[in-house]
Amino acid sequence: MEMAISFNSSSFYLINPNHVPKRTASTLLTKRLFGLSLSSYPKARTSLRCRSWSPFHRPIKCSASQATETATASEKKTQLKRRGDIRNIAIVAHVDHGKTTLVDAMLKQSKVFRDNQFVRERIMDSNDLERERGITILSKNTSITYKDTKINIIDTPGHSDFGGEVERILNMVEGVLLVVDSVEGPMPQTRFVLKKALEFGHAVVVVVNKIDRPSARPDYVINSTFELFIELNATDEQCDFQAIYASGIKGKAGLSPDDLAEDLGPLFESMIRCIPGPHIDKDGALQMLATNIEYDEHKGRIAIGRLHAGVLRKGMDVRVCTSEDSCRYARISELFVYEKFSRVPADTVEAGDICAVCGIDDIQIGETIADKVSGKPLPSIKVEEPTVKMAFSINTSPFVGREGKYVTSRNLRDRLYRELERNLAMKVEDGETADTFVVSGRGTLHITILIENMRRQGYEFMVGPPKVINKKVDEKVLEPYEIATVEIPEEHMGSVVELLGKRRGQMFDMEGVGSEGTTLLKYKIPTRGLLGLRNAILTASRGTAILNTIFDGYGPWAGDISTRDQGSLVAFEDGTSTSYALSSSQERGQMFIGPGVEVYKGQIVGIHQRPGDLSLNVCKKKAATNIRSNKEQTVVLDTPLDYSLDDCIEYIQEDELVEVTPSSIRMCKNPKLAKKTR
Numbered sequence: 001m002e003m004a005i006s007f008n009s010s011s012f013y014l015i016n017p018n019h020v021p022k023r024t025a026s027t028l029l030t031k032r033l034f035g036l037s038l039s040s041y042p043k044a045r046t047s048l049r050c051r052s053w054s055p056f057h058r059p060i061k062c063s064a065s066q067a068t069e070t071a072t073a074s075e076k077k078t079q080l081k082r083r084g085d086i087r088n089i090a091i092v093a094h095v096d097h098g099k100t101t102l103v104d105a106m107l108k109q110s111k112v113f114r115d116n117q118f119v120r121e122r123i124m125d126s127n128d129l130e131r132e133r134g135i136t137i138l139s140k141n142t143s144i145t146y147k148d149t150k151i152n153i154i155d156t157p158g159h160s161d162f163g164g165e166v167e168r169i170l171n172m173v174e175g176v177l178l179v180v181d182s183v184e185g186p187m188p189q190t191r192f193v194l195k196k197a198l199e200f201g202h203a204v205v206v207v208v209n210k211i212d213r214p215s216a217r218p219d220y221v222i223n224s225t226f227e228l229f230i231e232l233n234a235t236d237e238q239c240d241f242q243a244i245y246a247s248g249i250k251g252k253a254g255l256s257p258d259d260l261a262e263d264l265g266p267l268f269e270s271m272i273r274c275i276p277g278p279h280i281d282k283d284g285a286l287q288m289l290a291t292n293i294e295y296d297e298h299k300g301r302i303a304i305g306r307l308h309a310g311v312l313r314k315g316m317d318v319r320v321c322t323s324e325d326s327c328r329y330a331r332i333s334e335l336f337v338y339e340k341f342s343r344v345p346a347d348t349v350e351a352g353d354i355c356a357v358c359g360i361d362d363i364q365i366g367e368t369i370a371d372k373v374s375g376k377p378l379p380s381i382k383v384e385e386p387t388v389k390m391a392f393s394i395n396t397s398p399f400v401g402r403e404g405k406y407v408t409s410r411n412l413r414d415r416l417y418r419e420l421e422r423n424l425a426m427k428v429e430d431g432e433t434a435d436t437f438v439v440s441g442r443g444t445l446h447i448t449i450l451i452e453n454m455r456r457q458g459y460e461f462m463v464g465p466p467k468v469i470n471k472k473v474d475e476k477v478l479e480p481y482e483i484a485t486v487e488i489p490e491e492h493m494g495s496v497v498e499l500l501g502k503r504r505g506q507m508f509d510m511e512g513v514g515s516e517g518t519t520l521l522k523y524k525i526p527t528r529g530l531l532g533l534r535n536a537i538l539t540a541s542r543g544t545a546i547l548n549t550i551f552d553g554y555g556p557w558a559g560d561i562s563t564r565d566q567g568s569l570v571a572f573e574d575g576t577s578t579s580y581a582l583s584s585s586q587e588r589g590q591m592f593i594g595p596g597v598e599v600y601k602g603q604i605v606g607i608h609q610r611p612g613d614l615s616l617n618v619c620k621k622k623a624a625t626n627i628r629s630n631k632e633q634t635v636v637l638d639t640p641l642d643y644s645l646d647d648c649i650e651y652i653q654e655d656e657l658v659e660v661t662p663s664s665i666r667m668c669k670n671p672k673l674a675k676k677t678r
Helices: 025-034 065-072 072-078 099-109 128-133 158-171 188-199 218-231 265-274 409-421 444-456 490-502 534-539 579-583 645-651 671-677
Strands: 086-093 138-146 147-157 175-181 205-210 242-247 250-255 287-289 293-295 301-307 311-313 319-320 327-331 334-339 341-346 348-350 354-358 366-370 388-394 427-430 436-441 462-463 471-473 476-490 506-513 518-526 546-556 568-571 589-591 606-610 614-616 658-662 665-669
Touching: 025 175, 086 099, 086 158, 086 188, 086 265, 086 427, 099 138, 099 147, 099 175, 147 265, 158 301, 175 188, 175 218, 175 265, 188 218, 188 476, 188 546, 205 218, 205 265, 242 265, 311 327, 319 546, 334 348, 334 490, 388 409, 388 444, 409 427, 409 436, 444 645, 444 658, 471 568, 476 490, 490 518, 490 534, 490 645, 534 546, 568 665, 606 665, 645 658, 645 665
Parallel strands: 086 147, 086 175, 175 205, 205 242, 568 614
Antiparallel strands: 138 147, 242 250, 287 301, 287 366, 293 301, 301 354, 311 348, 319 327, 319 366, 334 341, 334 354, 388 436, 388 462, 427 436, 462 658, 471 476, 476 518, 476 546, 506 518, 568 606, 589 606, 658 665
């Protein structure tokens, strides 16, 4: 048997070339203890490299520092330098793994706020909608200072529908904090954001958050995260990531799960040491990529991005480029940098820092602010294609114009196309008629957030049911598939498995989670099967299931899927609902309305208990005759179902619409389709 060994230390270890271990937890342990660096695991490798440090004392060794050493030759050629006094970092994670809470603790410990200042929870979630739903929708910038180093921090959304925000933000940073829950481990969105970060070549620091949970299992989480790095073809340097254990809500962190410091010091130290400074050309021609857009009533459009080369000055004349051939000239009126929790005016910004630029009224995301004479555009931003579309149209119900301020097709068109300026992952097209527009997004939540924002701004319109965007390749229809993970107590597992099976889902993994008797199911399922699934799963599990999904890819058409077994109860005349009519109507199914509510013909007022729609009169009044019974009959009404906007969009089918106004959300039958079927 032949064996080749190369080493730079007095101690070395032998590896049988016919048996190369897989990249598993044991491999990680070997790397951690002995410093082995095994590359190209899928193929048998007969050479071995050993580091010269002792297995009993392990200093913080980071992939970033190694990558910097290997890149020195190319740096000399291009005369690029690393800036040591700045770090640009994005915090990425799956939804609800504690990113925003961790940023809260970092800001508080960096003395961003006064000691006597009242600070609410989730400071970065400044949007009303974000605070109501408890999720981050828009990425936001802030900065802290730690030991004379400025750290620009970008808090990103965790939900897969807002993956476009994360993809854009990764252009601005050199490294990421990958936050992973200490019980759940890597989830679908963890995979997505890590894949994007590795594609950019960013350094990664893994933060095992919520380490104080009773059922925390840090060893499993680290091993699962390592496996994920391997699956995503990370380099050896990237696989040798630094792990930090933290409790964001308590503001503590440490290098060991059993030994946390009293503050986040170990996390700050790892960020400084493991994530390199920005790669800049200080004396080169000005280049800045507009990665995000904000709007201010007084300052107009504000472009946010990282300065790649040169120096940007207030009042400077610049060239704005989309491509080499498409350029225009502009002047910088105001310049801001991020300090602590606010934007601070600046006269000059040097390459490597993140800044906000005012004065360019027509700038778009992906355009480059370049030197007026010799500036060249940077590569534009590309994001993944949308998978779901919905039709928006003007309100045609009898109640049109009662509650909304903007009701015309021109208002609707202007607002939808304005959304494209800052939402790159969304697309808007003209529909079949002049008053219809097709909006495409990453998922139903992506479009639902737009709908909710529009109704709060005074718009009144109608939306149709969500539909998946199919592709045709070699005369075959391909549809989008998603990876769905369902966390559910064991007693409800049977009904949920049956439900997912009806939706053409294929289970590929099942495992226990923690010590609470919870099971994690992983499915590959068509996106069509997910439409309307969330409420059905909550009903089947009595509200205990947690469903997470992320786009996986396109696959063959899965066949017909039945998403709803019950029909709708439809009002057949205009009027005001009465208790008398509802008492008999509720025997037919569950109602959406109570007494004293104005309804119109064609409005959906409830769920029929059987398949097929049923028209009924919910405005019927009791006959006022002289004949009186001995005792008045007491009417007992069931509590009507309170459906939110998301619930309504999940509920409706092909021939139904959701009427959205600033004050109300109603469902109705589509009059155009109703006429065709007669």
